Amino acid sequence: MGKILKSYIMPHPPIMVPEIGKGEERKIEETLNSCSKIGEEISRLKPHTIILITPHGPVFRDAVAISNMDKIQGTFEKFGAHNVQMGITINKELTETISAEARKQHILLAEITENSKNEYGVSPELDHGAMVPLYFINKSYKDYELVHITYGILPKIQLYEFGMLIKEAVKKYYKDVVIIASGDLSHKLSDEGPYGYNPLGSVYDKGITTLLSEGDVLNIFYMDNKLIDAAGECGMRSFYIMLGAMDGSSIDGKLLSYEGPFGVGYGVLSFEAQPAENREFLQKLIEIKETELKLKRETEDVYVRLARESLEHYIIEGKYIDIPDYAPDEMVNNQRGVFVSLKKDGELRGCIGTVFPVTDNCAEEIIRNAVEAGERDPRFFPVDEEELSELVYSVDILMPPEPASIEELNVKKYGVIVRSGTRAGLLLPDLEGVDTTNEQLSIALRKAGISPSEDYEIERFEVIRHM
Numbered sequence: 070m071g072k073i074l075k076s077y078i079m080p081h082p083p084i085m086v087p088e089i090g091k092g093e094e095r096k097i098e099e100t101l102n103s104c105s106k107i108g109e110e111i112s113r114l115k116p117h118t119i120i121l122i123t124p125h126g127p128v129f130r131d132a133v134a135i136s137n138m139d140k141i142q143g144t145f146e147k148f149g150a151h152n153v154q155m156g157i158t159i160n161k162e163l164t165e166t167i168s169a170e171a172r173k174q175h176i177l178l179a180e181i182t183e184n185s186k187n188e189y190g191v192s193p194e195l196d197h198g199a200m201v202p203l204y205f206i207n208k209s210y211k212d213y214e215l216v217h218i219t220y221g222i223l224p225k226i227q228l229y230e231f232g233m234l235i236k237e238a239v240k241k242y243y244k245d246v247v248i249i250a251s252g253d254l255s256h257k258l259s260d261e262g263p264y265g266y267n268p269l270g271s272v273y274d275k276g277i278t279t280l281l282s283e284g285d286v287l288n289i290f291y292m293d294n295k296l297i298d299a300a301g302e303c304g305m306r307s308f309y310i311m312l313g314a315m316d317g318s319s320i321d322g323k324l325l326s327y328e329g330p331f332g333v334g335y336g337v338l339s340f341e342a343q344p345a346e347n348r349e350f351l352q353k354l355i356e357i358k359e360t361e362l363k364l365k366r367e368t369e370d371v372y373v374r375l376a377r378e379s380l381e382h383y384i385i386e387g388k389y390i391d392i393p394d395y396a397p398d399e400m401v402n403n404q405r406g407v408f409v410s411l412k413k414d415g416e417l418r419g420c421i422g423t424v425f426p427v428t429d430n431c432a433e434e435i436i437r438n439a440v441e442a443g444e445r446d447p448r449f450f451p452v453d454e455e456e457l458s459e460l461v462y463s464v465d466i467l468m469p470p471e472p473a474s475i476e477e478l479n480v481k482k483y484g485v486i487v488r489s490g491t492r493a494g495l496l497l498p499d500l501e502g503v504d505t506t507n508e509q510l511s512i513a514l515r516k517a518g519i520s521p522s523e524d525y526e527i528e529r530f531e532v533i534r535h536m
Contacts, residue, residue: 143195232313252304262332284320
């Protein structure tokens with residue numbers, strides 16, 4: 070029976086690699102030393118296989134990706150170090166065992182092969198999220214095979230379940246493994262960071278490194294989503310999978326180092342897991358989630374209630390709901406543009422709206438757009454009946470737009486519309502991850518297919534948000 074010997078969290082900035090950093094890497098000396106020590110420890114453990122979870126391979130919205138080919142190769146050429154290359158044998162037996170376990174648990178898995186460029190439009194090569202940690206391991210130990218996993222944009226509980234099935238697959242395998250969860254922490258520690266500064270970045274980094282060190286699975290899962298989004302991290306989904314692989318165990322975590330001189334947080338941690346009673350968290354996570362959703366349903370306002378009941382009625386009955394008696398006069402006597410947004414486990418699940426009303430009143434607009442958001446947002450599969458109990462709704466009532474200059478915009482207060490000829494793009498105000506006017510304009514222009522160098526008109530509008 071195989072065993073997970075240890076698990077690690079390792080960052081992946083290419084600047085860590087001396088051939089790329091060219092001296093700049095010395096600014097994160099503690100990070101370099103910690104990663105080298107992990108390589109030395111893995112050399113002593115001598116695992117047959119390294120299971121590596123990365124954010125930067127082929128990412129799918131509805132599936133976890135797993136590389137299934139004889140060998141996977143990569144280079145740092147795009148970072149200016151074409152001479153640094155890797156070629157690592159894939160452990161196909163364990164990869165296929167994990168795939169079989171995923172199918173049993175109805176977790177969608179995308180197998181990445183040499184043909185994936187044609188099939189999915191993605192590269193089958195090693196990504197830097199895998200190569201940077203492996204660079205430091207390879208200095209001490211190369212006698213291993215690899216399972217290469219890229220997390221998907223799945224609900225966090227499902228990612229935890231995927232980690233649990235990795236554990237089951239390893240048990241069925243006859244050799245030992247270690248797990249590496251690749252991920253950087255906040256990308257917003259200073260203006261040097263790639264996404265600007267947010268004071269919540271350092272709050273997130275301190276909180277997540279403390280909780281990970283304590284092995285506090287429940288509180289990691291129920292960190293404030295707004296805090297996580299504000300931090301601009303890329304490692305949480307890797308961490309969820311890693312923690313799932315330690316389900317049923319007492320977790321001894323150690324923070325080996327933490328640095329953030331380039332505006333990005335780099336945490337290096339190691340974990341030992343020992344079987345322990347009352348450490349199975351999946352059911353507890355599900356129960357907490359159900360309790361939170363039940364409370365939200367009990368306290369929702371009439372706008373959100375109408376959106377929810379509209380989609381539920383359409384999916385179950387196959388037709389639009391009639392305007393209910395509880396709809397207030399302001400909803401049935403006014404015409405407004407309306408956006409309805411759906412989220413599932415903190416992730417967008419659909420969003421459709423109208424800038425100007427196309428129905429007789431606000432209630433009809435909500436009914437129509439709730440169904441459109443759930444059934445016809447081209448970015449997502451239609452919502453199915455089993456998902457209805459997991460959805461969280463918000464309804465934005467749009468006020469009439471007015472012409473504006475860039476100086477008159479406010480990303481928190483106003484939404485923005487950009488127009489050039491027949492092309493137009495809209496972005497709602499106060500969206501998670503959109504912190505500046507420039508970001509707001511850039512996204513709206515991109516949605517419209519308008520180049521920033523073109524002439525375009527700007528309008529702003531306010532919304533009344535119901536959540």
